[in-house]
Amino acid sequence: MGVEPLAPGAHTFDSDGVVQRYHVYGRGPVCLAHPGGPGIHWEYLRAPALEEHLTMVYVEALGTGASGRLPTHPHGYTRERYSLALQRLIDQLGVPEVYLLGHSHGAFVAAYHAIHRPDRLAGVILYDGAPVTGPEHGAEAARRVQEFAAARADRPGLAGVLAAFAAMQGISSDEQTLAVVRGILPAYVADYWGDEQRWATVVAALRATYISGLDADLSPDLVDDRADLPNVRVPALVIVGRHDVICGPRWAAELHALIPASHLVVLEHSGHLGHLEEPEPFAEATAKFVSTSRG
DSSP states (O other), rough: OOOOOSSEEEEEETTTEEEEEEEEOOOEEEEEEEEEEBBBOOOGGHHHHHTSSSSSEEOTTTTTTTOOOOOTSSOOOHHHHHHHHHHHHHHHHHHHOEEEEEEHHHHHHHHHHHOOOOTEEEEEEESSOBBBBBBHHHHHHHEEEEEEEETTOOOOTTTHHHHHHHHHHGOHHHHHHHHHHHHHHHGSSSSSGHHHHHHHHHHHOOOOOOOBOOOOOSOOOOOOOTGGGGGGOOOOEEETTTSSSSHHHHHHHHHHHSSOOOOEEEEEOSSSSSSHSSHHHHHHHHHHHHHHHHH
């Protein structure tokens, strides 16, 4: 007899000819968690406080870790491809419906899945996402980074953070991806230098793989969901950190306004990593959403 697909621990299965790996912790309603990046490995997203309320299924996204790579790697990892992989995982788990939590780029994937494949979703949690990418999103992020830098001009590590942001456009390898991800992290939490020893441990644990953000034809996989989000009919929770520089409160407010009957939670003392910065409020908001949506 094989291992049950929701037994605690790591699992792999064949997903349309590509190895898909995932990790199960906790108990309660099933919630898939899709990490950010694209290309950030899943471990940073682990939220033990959530596992007290939910069976968390952490997705090791295609192209990262022990999951398989597409033949077009590092290209071709579109939202459609990630969404298809999520659907195959839901089928593999064999449950009638699941919650889907997506963080950062994973929130873009989760929104796409809720728009195009909603049938097996009990609800969607868009955590530090936005309705658009491209120039508009980039301009807002640049403004927020400038505000971050101005407020921390006396920090000796600031120059390195800004250099990492500047290097983002030139990434072309796993090593460069990881260096940038680690380099920008101080801007991704509300008070990195207030507990630098703790966050340095988080930085050291990060892993990443270079994913280009281009489709198989080398065209950008740009996002503008503003016309489609009003058609979302699954329960939705939007979570954002007040101090998030990359997908901040402006975008959370737009998501909330666009998605019918959605709920908005702002974590007042968090940046882009609220599940680590304010784990209990993050878990409580998510658990309340699940409980309410289940009636």
